[in-house]
Amino acid sequence: MDIVLSNTNDTPIYKQIYDQIAAQIIRGDISSDSPLPAIRTVAAELKISVIPVKRAWEALEREGFIRTMVGKGTFVATLTPSDIAGKRHLMTYEQLSKDILFYKSLGITYSEMMELISKHYIEEE
Amino acid sequence: MDIVLSNTNDTPIYKQIYDQIAAQIIRGDISSDSPLPAIRTVAAELKISVIPVKRAWEALEREGFIRTMVGKGTFVATLTPSDIAGKRHLMTYEQLSKDILFYKSLGITYSEMMELISKHYIEEE
Amino acid sequence: MDIVLSNTNDTPIYKQIYDQIAAQIIRGDISSDSPLPAIRTVAAELKISVIPVKRAWEALEREGFIRTMVGKGTFVATLTPSDIAGKRHLMTYEQLSKDILFYKSLGITYSEMMELISKHYIEEE
Amino acid sequence: MDIVLSNTNDTPIYKQIYDQIAAQIIRGDISSDSPLPAIRTVAAELKISVIPVKRAWEALEREGFIRTMVGKGTFVATLTPSDIAGKRHLMTYEQLSKDILFYKSLGITYSEMMELISKHYIEEE
């Protein structure tokens, strides 16, 4: 479980956990059907309460990333490549459309956008 | 005052107002020194309380977009083109870097990103 | 009437007028019994409404700086040197005690205060 | 939380709270990272609405005195001595320069000023 939490960030803790696990599944860092650590273990490792971890797990289950088997633990769902592609699309689409609208509303043109993206992608490598 | 509020959106009302007015000033839709409608007028038009309007106005003043004269009203600040460019940069930069990090964490490559942007820019025209 | 108004300042206009005229009387720039310009004249010169000028005049009269003679105009009151000393004391005392309390609450010591004052008095000459 | 509110004072409640908390942090009466009471607790203790308390907290956060963690509470920021010195300077400088200008406009000389300060500092001890 490679999870890094940030306090300076205003993103809620449960969301940070959700995003990072979802990303790891989408990227294939965690493979289908592999077991996830127990909620309490994660909470202890991250030195936080179990509540946000539980909320993240619930969200992951709701979105089909993981499945819980009572008494046995939680496991990454059985995902086909097309499942993963679909989920990846889902996670990018919503935020992206919000952002694009925002940038367009500021009068950012397509070419300016392209330039900004390139710059950031290169800058941060 | 072209302001459109969304309830389905989880963005707070005052932030929606702030973003839209700031965008209008940045785009030049509202010119320097022109008066803004009274906060109570805006509140009435949008059928909301004065509080979120007031909060938006306060934020706009804090960021130098407008200036308030008690008893006289609020006015767009006197902004030079470079002022505007600076504010535009400020409003895009922070959000963008957050977003880029998010997309990269999902394993989105540079070319995929470019593709997504193009698609959205074209799609929504 | 040497009056300079500031919009950037959050001090109300009527108070700015009041303060400046009172200061001119205290300093002796305007002598006892000399006539003040008509309210409308001042308003026109300062390019503001008559209302704040009127409020300033009322405050000046209330504090004994000027007296109004209906149909004849307003005049600086007849002030003895000790009257002036008293008024000067009045205008400094209230603000000063507020300020001192504020600076003391921030843990500013007497010697620090002295140093700051010296610095500002010299700096701004 | 030693906060004393004044009704006779024309300073808004939220400003009084802000000033006093900021002063306590600057003086070191409240140490870095220590928790502040819940805004609703403070509101109840002071027998006022949560609004002015919230506004004070927001201003304190904006100025870097405290940091808020939703669901956990608010805490004094982690401040180095030089941070504190900087904030102290900031809070004194602006007000002082305003005051000095005011007193100078009344014809108060440097030596008179010094005398007044001494008198007040001694008087109120």
Add this chain to the structure above:
DNA sequence: GTGGTCTAGACCACC
């Protein structure tokens, strides 16, 4: 439990 936001109404100072 915590903070974040909003409503509906009120009173005040300033122009």
Add this chain to the structure above:
DNA sequence: GTGGTCTAGACCACG
């Protein structure tokens, strides 16, 4: 008329 501040109450998200 304008903005500035406050109350008393409510509902929500987060931990």
